[in-house]
Amino acid sequence: MAASPPRPEDWITVRPEGLYCVPGGFFVDPVRPVDRAVVTHGHSDHARSGHGCVLATAETLAIMAARYGAGFAGATQALAYGTKITLGGVRLRLVPAGHILGSAQAVLEHAGTRIVISGDYKRRRDPTCLPFQPVPCDVFVTEATFALPVFRHPDDRGEIVRLLDVHRRNPDRSVVVGVYALGKCQRVIRLLREVGHDGPVYLHGALAALCDLYAAHGIALGPLLPATDAGKAALAGALVLAPPAAVADRWARRLADPIVAMASGWMRVRQRARQRGVELPLVISDHADWDELLRTIDEVGAPRVWVTHGREEALVHAARARGVDARALAVVGFDEEES
Amino acid sequence: MNRFAALLDALVFTPSRNGKLRLLQAYFAETPDPDRGWALAALTGTLSFPAAKPAMIRALVAERVDAELFAWSYDFVGDLAETVALIWPARPGANASPHLAAIVERLGRTGRVEVPRLVEGWLDALDAEGRWALLKLMTGGLRVGVSARLAKTAVAGLGAATIEEVEEVWHGLTPPYGPLFAWVAGGGAPPPADEGARFRPLMLSHPLEETDLATLDAAEFAAEWKWDGIRVQIVATGRERRLFSRTGEDIGGAFPDILGDVGFVGVLDGELLVGREGIVAPFNDLQQRLNRKTVTVRQMASHPAFVRLYDLLLEGEEDLRGLPFDERRRRLEAWHDAYRPARLDLSPLIPFAGWADLVALRDGARASGIEGLMLKRRGSPYLAGRPRGHWFKWKRAPLAVDCVLMYAQRGHGKRSSFYSDYTFGLWAGDILVPVGKAYFGFTDEELARLDRWVRNNTVRRYGPVREVAPGLVLEIAFDGVQLSGRHKSGLAMRFPRIARIRWDKPAVEADRVEALAAMVA
Structure with missing residues (x-):
């Protein structure tokens, strides 16, 4: 009898340091110093100093160097948008998230499953960064900073x-x-x-x-x-x-x-x-508003959605009402105010 | 409606009175009738729509929005009107945005059953700002930091009218106030002063400086106590009875005990007080009765209100305001003698031979309920506003204690970067107990120095509040002190302010809480 493929929650787990990719051996946006970190963007609650090795877009690495000094990590690796690399059997690429300069979603593929960790993102046009690119996936990990229907950002x-x-x-x-x-x-x-x-x-x-x-x-x-x-x-x-x-x-x-x-x-x-x-x-925000969060969940078509920081309960409730298997991930350490 | 909504929105975010006044004036100048009149009615709290209740609004939103999402949103936003305004789902292609006048007129004549569908249509047609304004308008209480007085001041400023002239005609007018705007903005004839139960602008006094006494002839003045309540006007016609505050706000709803005792026709000026068995209670007791729309039987029994009369403006239909004070006083005494109303008594005149008598009286006056003395020129008519040279208030010398600064908080507006709100305490054994707060009594230079001192001596922070080390003595002046169950020290000061900053005095030499307790009147 063939072994069943690993479930997503078996290879992406929540640890005190942050989201951890088990077969890849790296964290995404860890809040404490770790050996290997993938950093989605340069805001200080996602990009901390003191990691052994940081993989991010060249822009994000430049931002971290400007904020923390050149020695902010033991080693760095710049990864251009769309370029695929493999880390311990996990294929990884970065895709624009539309949040700030250099911001990226981490697209992870392993054992026939694609997980997108979107970091912080928005869907509006922003003249300072590339637009968010929806990637169809099996599991979509989303923020929920403005996940209440009272938040509809104006033009x-x-x-x-x-x-x-x-x-x-x-x-x-x-x-x-x-x-x-x-x-x-x-x-x-x-x-x-x-x-x-x-x-x-x-x-x-x-x-x-x-x-x-x-x-x-x-x-x-x-x-x-x-x-x-x-x-x-x-x-x-x-x-x-x-x-x-x-x-x-x-x-x-x-x-x-x-x-x-x-x-x-x-x-x-x-x-x-x-x-x-x-x-x-x-009212100028670098995060998706309520309608945009729901539209994004629809567009990526993921049957499963994991909600990280913000008003998780409301977004989980609304996603479930759309037939999506949604749950909150207890990731700590993200800062509300950098919004 | 868009313009009115933009006005309310701007008012909410404008902290200064002058800024608000400019916004109101620009709105009244640029907005045509009748919209501006309905806006004025809304701002002065004259509108009421019994068919539009918060429960109706909740029911409407429940038809459109998931109940759990609404509950989370309401919990986050904290205000029903704003939550509904923001959460209401847009319906593209809805009707054009309605005019303020159309909204008010239709709300006024639509019954309870039809109102929900009417409001629903408007919510669809308006944007979030407009929806918020509509909901605030319907449920009353705009809460944009504008008093009726300020709104009327803005109207007066449209032309050459004064606020007193607007007050003179105000209570004879009804929304949307076409004749008022035609007069003030268009230079037409003033509307007739209302014959009904309208407010007459009060005559106010100037503070007396000690040096004034030398220039004034004691024989030309009458003296009375300055009672520590709130100035009111009782207006009674054959049909209506009203109680107005000094700014012309109708506060009668909370004082049926007083109005129930009014069975005459006339206009009286006096001080609203709470008293038991002939003793005037501290101002704190009166505060329990103020700022309420209604009052319970129990409150009326525990905090019985009465009015101590100063003046008679109209007796029956006869306007006495042109008569000299002495003559009005004679008429007031005769009138009171004839009617003997149970809840209206006379503020007695104080006999005196010369200023020296009054100086002695004022210095000895420590009874609660007395703020000082009033001097009124015997020959003066009753003049609206604050005319010079007729009435003088002569407050008693303040009390003072040396307190220790304990906490400081940032101020607002221009002072938002300064720690300008101070909590101070007195020694009880070897700990400090807070006894009051003060926000003024210092110059800008002193404020800058105080701010530096606070920043350099902070020992703990609680959000916007800093706790400081006990090291700075403030001499606090105040008008009186009462026992109070609401303060930790059991004492409440009246009008505390900083008299002097004692940079020189060690904190251990500040006063003890017993010293303050000994000053309770």
Whole structure:
């Protein structure tokens, strides 16, 4: 009698360090230092320093080096999108996830089964990265950051037009936009350029290095100036980007009577925006919204869906209602706020 | 509806009063009648739609959205109107977005049975922002941080009218306020002042500086106690009885005990107080009765309210406001003597020979219920607003204790990057017990220094709150202190503020909690 093929849950398991591929001997986005890690993208909750060997796209490796320094891992291996390699009997390739520059889904094939670990992803057009590519599979591992039907992201250009409108109507005030340093910042700048804002954008110091990195990867961000030494007079009527934590802290005192904006999917909920003292909430997210999560599950056609971080229970409930065998994976350590 | 929805949305996210005022004025200037009138009605809390209840909205959304997904979403968002607005599934090709006026008019004349289908159609036609505004409008309580007074101020600002002039005609008007806008924005004739139970703008006082006394002639003034309640106006016509706050909000619903005692025609000015057996209770007791729509029999018995009368504005149909204070006072006393209403008494005049008598009285005044003295010019008519030189408030000297800073929290708006809200305590044995909070009483330079001190002396953080090492003494001034079951120390200060920052004083030399307890009136 032939042995039955291994079930997916036998060769992809959850360990304290993160998702582990048993025959391949590697983790995907481990939250603690491990020997071999496949990293889907450069956000710090997915890409940690101190691993023995990291396999990722060249862009993600460059981002990790910029954030942690060149010695962030014992060894690195860059894998271009679409290139297949084999690790311990598991075939692996990386496919664009549309989340940020270099972001990838890990497509794993073993024993006749294909598992896609999508990392963080979105389905909207983003001028700073390649679009998400749905890969038909047997098991789809998905995030659930915005997995509630109250989250339907509006058109991002409409949000940028609102931002510019407030900026134009307040020639004496700074408009400061809270943005995550990696991805959101550069996407907002690119969108500003697309709708015709070609003046300078002032940056908090913590954003400069990653903007340089994006520019070096061919994403033109136009004139960027440091806000830190600009002086109050120059910042009157200026558009300023800063990490969310700096917007409500001492750093912001250098701004001219600032109007506080924030670019995040959480801005959809008024109370959340008000709690953070935001006057101009911009609903711009690098994650799939509710409709996009469900559409993606439909498109990849996976009979089984594993849900990792976010509002797992709602997405599991909705996927089951569509006849999909869905369950939550208890993967710890992903950070809600980098959204 | 889109414009109204955008207004509400902008108001929610605009913290400053002046910012809100600008938004309201722009809206009233740019929006045609009758939409702007209905918006004004919604903002002043004048609209009510008994057929549109939260239960009806829940039932509608249950027809469209999976119950579990709705429950998780509601749990996450925390507000019914916003949850429904966001979760409502779009129906492409629905009807055009309705006008605010059409919504209000149809809601008003549609019965309970038909309302759900009507609302469903609108929810389909509107976007998320519009749905939120519609649901807030229907269920009352916009909660956008705009008082009725602020909305009326914005209307007045459309033209050359003052807020007092708008108040004068307000209670004679009904939504959508066409004649009001025609007058203020269009320069037409003012609407007639209503003959019914409308609010008359109050006469207010200026604070007295000690140096003023030398320039004022004691013989020209009457003196009374300044009672520590809230200023109210009782308006009674043959058909209606109303109780207004100082800003013209109708608070009568929570005070049937007082209005039940009104069997005359006239307009009276006085102080709303809670009292037992002739003793005025602390302000805390009155607070239990304020900010309620209704009141229970038990609350009325445990916190009996009354009004201490200051002035008579109208007696019957006769307007006394043009008469001098002395003459109005004589009429008030005669009127009170004739009616003897059980829940209205007179604020007594204080006899005095010269300012020196009053200085002594004021310094000795520590009874709860008294904030200080009022001086009123005997020859002055009753003038709306805060005219100079007629009425003076002369608050008693504040009490003070030296407290130790315990916790600091970030402020809001301009102060959002500063630790500007302070909790301070007094020594009980060798531990500190918190006794109050203060947010003001310091200059911008002092704030910057306090902020630095807090950051350098933080020992623990609780979200936005920092606990600091006991090392900074604040001299706290306050108007009074009462026993309170709601505070850990058992004491509640009235109007605490920072009088001085004692950079020089060691924390161990701050006051003990017994010192504060000894000041309870």
